[in-house]
Amino acid sequence: MAIGVHFNALVFPSNVALMVSVLMLWILAEGFRAVTPSAQGCRWQLLATELIKSTYFLAAWFFQGRYDRGSFSEVPTEEQALDDLVPSCDSPDPEMHPTPASWSFGDVRAMLMVMLTSAVYAFRVFVDSRNRESADTATLYLNIPLTNLCILSILRTFLNCTFPTSFWHAAVIQFSGLFILRDGLIEHVHTSPWSLLLTLALCNSTFFSLIDVLNRLHQSRSIYLITAIIFAFSCIPLLVLSTFQTFPTHGCLGGLTWANIFSPVVEAGRDITAIHIVHRYDAAMQGISTSLASTFLITCFALRFYQTSSAFLGCFIMTVACIIYLHNFWQASDAWREPSTRRTRLVIVALAFISSFAYSYTITAYWNAGLPLASSSTSHLGDIEDTRQCIPKQTPPHLFSQLQGNYSHFDNILLIVFFSHARYDANLDYHKEVYSNYFPNILYIGPATREDAGFAHSYDVYVDSYQSDEDLSDPWNYKMAGRMAHHMLYTALQDNECFEGYLWAPFDTLLNVPRLQQFNQSLFWYHSPWGQPVPNPAFGDAYHEATLDRSRHAPPAIISPDPSLNLTENWRGWGPDWWWGDPHVGVSECMKAFRKVPSHLRENLAALTDGKTRLIGGSADTMYIPGRHRKLFMEVLGLFLETNCFLEIATPSTLHLVVPPGEPIQFVDHWWIYQPPFNASFVRQKWVEGFEVDTFHTFHWGDRGSDGVWKGNHHHVDDVRNLLRESAERQGVAFPTLSQAPS
Numbered sequence: 001m002a003i004g005v006h007f008n009a010l011v012f013p014s015n016v017a018l019m020v021s022v023l024m025l026w027i028l029a030e031g032f033r034a035v036t037p038s039a040q041g042c043r044w045q046l047l048a049t050e051l052i053k054s055t056y057f058l059a060a061w062f063f064q065g066r067y068d069r070g071s072f073s074e075v076p077t078e079e080q081a082l083d084d085l086v087p088s089c090d091s092p093d094p095e096m097h098p099t100p101a102s103w104s105f106g107d108v109r110a111m112l113m114v115m116l117t118s119a120v121y122a123f124r125v126f127v128d129s130r131n132r133e134s135a136d137t138a139t140l141y142l143n144i145p146l147t148n149l150c151i152l153s154i155l156r157t158f159l160n161c162t163f164p165t166s167f168w169h170a171a172v173i174q175f176s177g178l179f180i181l182r183d184g185l186i187e188h189v190h191t192s193p194w195s196l197l198l199t200l201a202l203c204n205s206t207f208f209s210l211i212d213v214l215n216r217l218h219q220s221r222s223i224y225l226i227t228a229i230i231f232a233f234s235c236i237p238l239l240v241l242s243t244f245q246t247f248p249t250h251g252c253l254g255g256l257t258w259a260n261i262f263s264p265v266v267e268a269g270r271d272i273t274a275i276h277i278v279h280r281y282d283a284a285m286q287g288i289s290t291s292l293a294s295t296f297l298i299t300c301f302a303l304r305f306y307q308t309s310s311a312f313l314g315c316f317i318m319t320v321a322c323i324i325y326l327h328n329f330w331q332a333s334d335a336w337r338e339p340s341t342r343r344t345r346l347v348i349v350a351l352a353f354i355s356s357f358a359y360s361y362t363i364t365a366y367w368n369a370g371l372p373l374a375s376s377s378t379s380h381l382g383d384i385e386d387t388r389q390c391i392p393k394q395t396p397p398h399l400f401s402q403l404q405g406n407y408s409h410f411d412n413i414l415l416i417v418f419f420s421h422a423r424y425d426a427n428l429d430y431h432k433e434v435y436s437n438y439f440p441n442i443l444y445i446g447p448a449t450r451e452d453a454g455f456a457h458s459y460d461v462y463v464d465s466y467q468s469d470e471d472l473s474d475p476w477n478y479k480m481a482g483r484m485a486h487h488m489l490y491t492a493l494q495d496n497e498c499f500e501g502y503l504w505a506p507f508d509t510l511l512n513v514p515r516l517q518q519f520n521q522s523l524f525w526y527h528s529p530w531g532q533p534v535p536n537p538a539f540g541d542a543y544h545e546a547t548l549d550r551s552r553h554a555p556p557a558i559i560s561p562d563p564s565l566n567l568t569e570n571w572r573g574w575g576p577d578w579w580w581g582d583p584h585v586g587v588s589e590c591m592k593a594f595r596k597v598p599s600h601l602r603e604n605l606a607a608l609t610d611g612k613t614r615l616i617g618g619s620a621d622t623m624y625i626p627g628r629h630r631k632l633f634m635e636v637l638g639l640f641l642e643t644n645c646f647l648e649i650a651t652p653s654t655l656h657l658v659v660p661p662g663e664p665i666q667f668v669d670h671w672w673i674y675q676p677p678f679n680a681s682f683v684r685q686k687w688v689e690g691f692e693v694d695t696f697h698t699f700h701w702g703d704r705g706s707d708g709v710w711k712g713n714h715h716h717v718d719d720v721r722n723l724l725r726e727s728a729e730r731q732g733v734a735f736p737t738l739s740q741a742p743s
Contacts, residue, residue, distance in 0.1 A: 018276060025270040026293035045264045046125075047235055052268035054232040057275075061224035110218070114226055117210040118233035124203035125238060144294045145174040145318075146198065148287040150205030155212065155283060163284060170324040174291060177317030180310055205287070211275060212283035227275055288325045295322050407438065407736045409517040412500040415439040416492045417507050419446030419461070420468070420482030424453070426712020427507050428460060430701045434720050437736070438513050439503075443496065445488045447481070462495075464488045467644075475573045477584055482506075486620070486637060486647045493625070493634050500627045509621045510683065510699040510720065514728040514735050515669075515692065524665045525624035526655055528616075529556040530608055531667030536692050538730035552691060554669045557618025557652050559609060563587045563594075579617065579646045590615055590645035590653070597639060601657045608656065619672045620651040621697040633658050671696040679716055680723040687730070 148171040155161040211230075215223050277286040299315040417431060428444055436442055447468035450457045466488075470481035489504055496502075501521045505511060518534055519525055533553060539546035546552055560580055561567060568588060571581025579586050594602070594615065606613060625633050636657050640650035659665055669692045673682060678700040683693040702712040728735030 018273065018280070022270075022273045022277065022289045023293045023296065025266060025273055026290075027297065028266045029270045030297060046238060049264040049267045050231050050235045050238070052264060053271055054228045056268070056272055057224045057228035057231070061222075061228065064224065110226075113210065113214060113217075114229055115233065117207065117214065118230045119237065120203060120207045120210060121230060122234040122237040124200070124207050125234070127200045127203050144201075144287075144291055145171060145177075145321075146201035147204045148284075148291055149175060150201055151209060151283050151287045154205055154209040158209075159213065159216075161282075161284075164328055166324050166328050167284065167288075170321040173324070174295070174318050174321035177314045177319075177321065180314035180317060205283075208274070208278055208283040208286050211278045215279055215282075223279060292322050292325065295319060410439045410441075410503075413439065413441065413521065414492070414496055414499040414502050415442045416489065416502055416504045417442060417444050418482075418485055418488045418504070419444070419507055420480070420485055421470075422446055422448035422450075422461075424450050424457075424461060426714075427701050430712060430714065430717050431507050433717050435511065435513075441499065443492055444507075445492055462492070464491045466491075475575070478574045478582075483585055483646055484641070484644070486651050487641055489651065490634055490637055490641060493630050497630065498627070499630075502625045502627065502630065504620075504623045504625070505695065506621055506697065508699050508701075509695050509697040510680070510693075511622075512683070512692075512694050512727050513724050514731050514733050515694045517733065518731070519624070519666050519668075521624075522626050522628070523663065524626065524629070524655055524659055525622070525668050526652065526665055527554060527556050527618065527622075527668050527670045528652075528656065528665040529559060530656075530665060531556065532664045533667045533669075537732050538687075538692065553667065554671045554691070554693075556667070557616055560587055560615040560617060560649075563591050563613060563615065579649060582646070585644050585646035586649070587615060589643050590640065590649050593640040593643045593645055593650070594653070596642075597636060597657055601636065604659070604661055605653075605656050607661065615649055616652040616656050617649045618652050619670060619697065620648050621672065622668050622670045622695040623651060623655065624666075624668075625655075629658055669694040673698060680719045683723055683727075 152163055152167060152171060156163070211227070214226055218226060274286050274290065277289055295315075295318045299319065415435065419427075424444075424446065428450070432442065432444075443462055444460055445462040445464055447463070447465040448461070449463055450460045453460075464487060467484040468481050469479065471477075471479040485506075492504075493502060503511075503516075503525075515534070515536075516525075520534075533547045535547045539552070558578075567581035567586065568583045569581075571577050571583075571586075574582065581587070583589075594613075602613070605616075633654060637650065637654045640654060655665070671682075671686070671693055673696060677685070678698055682696060686693045701716050702710055704710050725735065725737070
């Protein structure tokens with residue numbers, strides 16, 4: 001018995017330690033999610049997390065059987081009085097609700113319950129990952145009060161459990177604070193998929209309620225074995241979903257780094273403490289502990305980034321609910337079963353409801369009037385869109401569009417191909433002949449129509465001629481035709497909603513399609529200084545480590561000098577110097593737009609640049625914008641379009657302003673070259689040198705003849721097709737073998 005006491009003390013010395021562990025593991029787990037967000041869907045980490053939990057509970061079952069015939073709850077602690085927190089759950093019909101003695105581990109009913117619980121848990125993990133793909137971290141925390149209400153309702157309805165009235169009041173108060181806080185963040189977070197958030201709340205509550213039921217129907221020792229089996233069995237559907245790419249998987253970056261090792265340990269620890277709370281108390285207490293931890297985190301987040309009155313009010317109301325929970329947690333349980341409800345609590349609940357409805361009414365009135373929510377009109381930027389709720393506009397059919405087999409990686413992606421000059425001809429025809437086999441939706445956009453090729457081609461190009469004139473005569477006012485090409489990007493985004501993503505690249509950028517099909521289409525793609533490389537199997541057996549080796553990647557975009565300096569004074573013109581100091585399109589011009597960007601977005605960028613005000617510059621020849629960020633990206637880009645800010649400053653700066661805190665940018669190995677070879681040979685050369693080429697500019701679809709005249713060369717079409725096949729073999733990915741295009 002003494003060994004059992006020491007074992008219990010070693011695992012959780014006291015109830016206070018258990019609650020503190022919950023808080024600490026929540027903070028650590030969310031911290032790891034922020035540091036390594038792309039690792040959460042990694043198969044080996046997912047499997048490791050579940051195996052750690054299974055192993056832990058197997059060990060608990062083994063040691064309890066060997067050293068102590070009792071259970072953890074039977075070992076006295078200095079806070080044994082807190083066991084009164086467990087509600088009384090009556091069974092009005094003994095036949096419908098059997099007693100614990102009538103169930104034994106191994107009978108059919110018990111096994112069916114275990115399988116059901118395992119399936120619910122697997123679905124819970126799946127829904128959680130889907131939510132984290134489409135919702136920001138702040139919004140995810142907001143579903144937790146819903147979980148509390150669901151747990152209380154499930155236990156009351158199906159187990160006839162009675163709870164202190166303060167539990168219900170606190171859950172409703174926290175639920176009210178949720179809506180006020182959510183409205184306070186409405187201009188900072190997107191319109192979240194509330195159906196997914198509600199589903200997650202139902203999954204959480206159902207899972208922990210089932211664990212609670214199993215805990216009541218089995219002896220303490222056997223419940224550890226049952227819990228281990230539940231986590232082990234849940235691996236099967238998760239791996240199946242992951243294999244068929246239904247589960248949102250990411251690249252497993254970094255191999256055995258410290259963050260990747262401890263992330264599953266901490267994730268497992270969080271779930272283990274949650275299960276222990278259910279074992280020691282019940283599912284309702286687990287919901288309360290989660291509510292305390294999440295309220296602490298969301299309050300810190302809101303007060304750090306969004307200091308608005310509504311955010312303060314929402315956090316205050318949620319904190320009041322937590323105080324009610326804590327007050328009852330430390331008090332004797334006799335007062336909780338009072339038959340009447342205290343008038344003070346009714347007043348608090350009523351005030352919370354009145355505040356919620358009044359605030360919601362005021363906000364709705366502002367929306368209906370078309371007025372901004374913030375004091376500055378530039379602060380009310382677009383919500384993130386749910387692209388599943390609308391149908392994309394159909395792009396013109398392509399002559400060579402012959403998608404092979406079941407290739408569908410880019411079915412709902414719009415490839416935006418821009419021309420700075422109206423040099424279509426073979427450039428457009430050959431580009432279409434190659435890439436329409438993989439991209440069923442291509443929008444060609446340029447400064448003029450293609451009417452010179454006849455009526456059949458007059459609709460090939462979407463015309464946008466905004467500042468497309470060119471004058472290279474003055475090196476101090478170098479007017480390149482593509483300097484404002486981001487107006488074409490804005491036009492394409494504005495007129496083509498509902499796609500899941502938008503890949504922006506000029507006609508003379510080669511796209512390594514087998515590489516791009518491995519990128520996550522819910523994230524931004526760019527050669528960002530903070531980008532996370534996509535694992536490359538072509539790097540060999542140790543490709544995880546090689547992927548993280550910066551020396552094996554293309555140069556990233558660059559961070560601007562201090563914009564408060566006079567960069568124009570020593571600027572030597574384009575060529576000797578880059579665009580930063582150009583008085584017409586450089587930093588001095590771009591800062592006019594940057595100052596209009598809402599402060600919270602500028603703070604997001606400053607968090608990447610060590611708190612300093614900086615812009616981002618680099619090639620704008622490959623960029624991917626997720627459809628859910630389309631509207632916000634457009635509106636920030638529109639601020640830069642109100643100035644003459646150069647394309648290669650405005651576009652990458654917009655991306656880094658819009659990307660949410662903690663959301664990774666996937667690094668594109670994009671090469672910008674100005675020396676030959678301007679064809680597929682460049683890619684093969686880089687492969688030999690140990691590099692990867694996801695995209696590169698400049699690629700030529702033709703060559704200059706001996707007479708100095710440029711002509712298209714159809715050989716490049718076949719060469720690019722062969723290159724893509726070679727790339728797929730290097731990557732070890734499935735890729736279609738293309739049939740010949742019609743002549």
